[in-house]
Amino acid sequence: MLEVKGVSKHFGGVKALNNVSMNLQAGEVLALAGDNGAGKSTLIKIISGVHAPDTGSLAYQDQPLHANSPLQARNLGIETIYQDLALADNLDVGANIFLGREPMKSFLGMTQIIDRQRMLKESREVLHSLDIEIPESSLEQPVRNLSGGQRQAIAISRAIYWNAKLLIMDEPTAALGVPEQRKVLELIDKLRTQKIGIIFISHNLNDIFAASDRILILRQGRVVGESKISETSREKVVSQMVSG
Amino acid sequence: MKLDVIRSIWPWLFLLSMSVFFEVWAQLAYDTSFLFNLFNIQSILTFAAAPLLLGIGVTFVIIAGGIDLSIGFAMGFAAVVFATITSSLGGQDPLVALFIGVIATMLIVMVPGMINGWLIAGLHIPPFIGTLGMYGVARGLGFIVADGVTVPVNNPILFQLGTIKIFGLIPIPVLITAIVVLIAHFVLSQTRFGQYTYAIGGNREAALRAGINVKRHTLLLYMISAGFAGLAGLIYTARFSAGAAQAGEPLLLDSIAAVFIGGASFFGGSGRIFGTVIGALVIAIIQFGLVFVDVEPFWQFLAVGIVIIVAVLVDQSRTRISNGGK
Numbered sequence: 317m318l319e320v321k322g323v324s325k326h327f328g329g330v331k332a333l334n335n336v337s338m339n340l341q342a343g344e345v346l347a348l349a350g351d352n353g354a355g356k357s358t359l360i361k362i363i364s365g366v367h368a369p370d371t372g373s374l375a376y377q378d379q380p381l382h383a384n385s386p387l388q389a390r391n392l393g394i395e396t397i398y399q400d401l402a403l404a405d406n407l408d409v410g411a412n413i414f415l416g417r418e419p420m421k422s423f424l425g426m427t428q429i430i431d432r433q434r435m436l437k438e439s440r441e442v443l444h445s446l447d448i449e450i451p452e453s454s455l456e457q458p459v460r461n462l463s464g465g466q467r468q469a470i471a472i473s474r475a476i477y478w479n480a481k482l483l484i485m486d487e488p489t490a491a492l493g494v495p496e497q498r499k500v501l502e503l504i505d506k507l508r509t510q511k512i513g514i515i516f517i518s519h520n521l522n523d524i525f526a527a528s529d530r531i532l533i534l535r536q537g538r539v540v541g542e543s544k545i546s547e548t549s550r551e552k553v554v555s556q557m558v559s560g
Numbered sequence: 561m562k563l564d565v566i567r568s569i570w571p572w573l574f575l576l577s578m579s580v581f582f583e584v585w586a587q588l589a590y591d592t593s594f595l596f597n598l599f600n601i602q603s604i605l606t607f608a609a610a611p612l613l614l615g616i617g618v619t620f621v622i623i624a625g626g627i628d629l630s631i632g633f634a635m636g637f638a639a640v641v642f643a644t645i646t647s648s649l650g651g652q653d654p655l656v657a658l659f660i661g662v663i664a665t666m667l668i669v670m671v672p673g674m675i676n677g678w679l680i681a682g683l684h685i686p687p688f689i690g691t692l693g694m695y696g697v698a699r700g701l702g703f704i705v706a707d708g709v710t711v712p713v714n715n716p717i718l719f720q721l722g723t724i725k726i727f728g729l730i731p732i733p734v735l736i737t738a739i740v741v742l743i744a745h746f747v748l749s750q751t752r753f754g755q756y757t758y759a760i761g762g763n764r765e766a767a768l769r770a771g772i773n774v775k776r777h778t779l780l781l782y783m784i785s786a787g788f789a790g791l792a793g794l795i796y797t798a799r800f801s802a803g804a805a806q807a808g809e810p811l812l813l814d815s816i817a818a819v820f821i822g823g824a825s826f827f828g829g830s831g832r833i834f835g836t837v838i839g840a841l842v843i844a845i846i847q848f849g850l851v852f853v854d855v856e857p858f859w860q861f862l863a864v865g866i867v868i869i870v871a872v873l874v875d876q877s878r879t880r881i882s883n884g885g886k
């Protein structure tokens with residue numbers, strides 16, 4: 317579903333990406349690994365429309381991809397989940413899932429008001445479809461009262477509800493406790509069965525080995541390793557990350 | 561969860577304790593009732609109307625994480641502009657003069673609001689500083705327009721509006737304020753505009769990423785705030801048949817106190833119109849109550865100042881608790 321061909325990107329004199337190629341199938345989880353400054357974030361920012369590549373090309377669902385903004389990428393179904401920026405803590409689950417796209421209903425035929433009943437109902441359905449457990453009593457509470465993992469799950473459900481086909485997750489487990497990390501990994505598994513393509517950045521090799529199908533290793537802006545997760549080992553990945 | 565309950569109950573507790581306090585004082589010292597007295601209730605509601613109008617506008621701004629310090633003098637500016645325009649049309653039919661005066665004043669008072677919004681949303685000046693500058697500008701303009709004096713208006717309809725009571729019971733300023741309260745509550749709790757106001761105060765970045773036009777929204781919020789100051793200025797002029805540049809000077813403190821007593825957070829993201837209504841009633845009860853029990857009026861400022869500090873302290877400790885003690 318995503319094909320990146322020979323992409324390079326400079327920032328001033330720094331070559332952040334150098335002739336990087338990669339691809340992703342629907343229902344596949346690809347881990348992006350590499351040390352700080354290896355080019356992981358530049359690569360996902362190019363895919364999600366934040367930066368344009370200097371050279372090279374991208375194709376998404378067999379069409380050339382020229383997203384000039386994150387909004388444009390999102391309209392095509394490419395959604396990035398950031399750790400902390402996703403939710404308004406003071407709003408409830410439904411309000412967050414529908415933020416900016418609230419369903420409206422008529423009020424006495426005079427004006428339009430937010431249809432909270434429908435937001436609640438559809439939020440419940442999307443959470444249910446992803447096996448996300450949030451107690452009924454918490455659905456109408458500000459999401460600040462929920463755990464980090466639950467909030468992460470809400471951000472993901474929001475993307476899925478709005479038809480994301482390609483999810484980019486930047487360190488989705490970094491700020492979570494161990495049981496919560498496990499929940500997020502289970503959710504990634506669930507998304508895979510729903511044919512969502514996932515690019516997943518992590519520093520945590522345990523997570524990478526638990527959740528992904530394939531790993532792409534970057535070092536100083538180049539691809540230095542790519543293999544199925546079943547055909548590599550932690551030792552090999554670490555050695556590629558540090559010495560290429 | 562418990563915190564949200566406390567947040568919604570505590571303005572009522574404040575209102576109740578203030579009412580009981582003055583009731584007991586009046587009973588003990590003067591052997592009369594403070595609350596069960598139609599004149600007192602009418603006076604408290606009339607007292608509350610102007611700070612409440614200012615408070616409603618600034619509630620929107622505070623929920624979105626901002627502040628507007630210019631409202632008091634924007635109100636005074638509106639009052640003198642209204643009085644000047646209406647009295648300069650003295651040769652016209654009173655209704656026409658009044659109509660032109662109202663429309664022109666509301667348009668003119670939007671200008672300081674637009675400038676506030678532009679400074680804050682467009683030029684990224686902190687709201688506290690931007691609106692403090694506008695406080696000075698509106699104050700200066702008000703005195704310049706009025707030439708340093710109070711501007712009298714001789715308009716019979718305006719006089720009627722400012723003084724008569726519906727069914728001999730409800731003063732018109734109170735009625736207008738009540739209608740405006742209902743509209744503001746509706747907008748804030750039921751519309752997208754209200755939802756985005758909360759979202760911007762809760763997480764500006766998330767609001768931006770959700771495609772909300774945060775800049776335009778911020779501009780509108782400061783215009784709303786100025787609009788309410790304008791309305792308060794009109795009502796002031798109606799009540800006293802005169803406009804004064806310093807009309808809203810003491811009300812800045814009162815209106816912002818009303819918002820925080822009402823449970824809004826200084827950090828943005830929370831607050832309700834009915835909270836501000838209760839907050840304004842608390843302030844009016846303190847002020848009118850102190851007059852009623854014959855305490856020197858200067859004590860009012862001290863009392864309201866303390867109330868603001870207490871309200872913000874409570875807000876801070878609530879926020880600390882909800883952040884898990886951090």
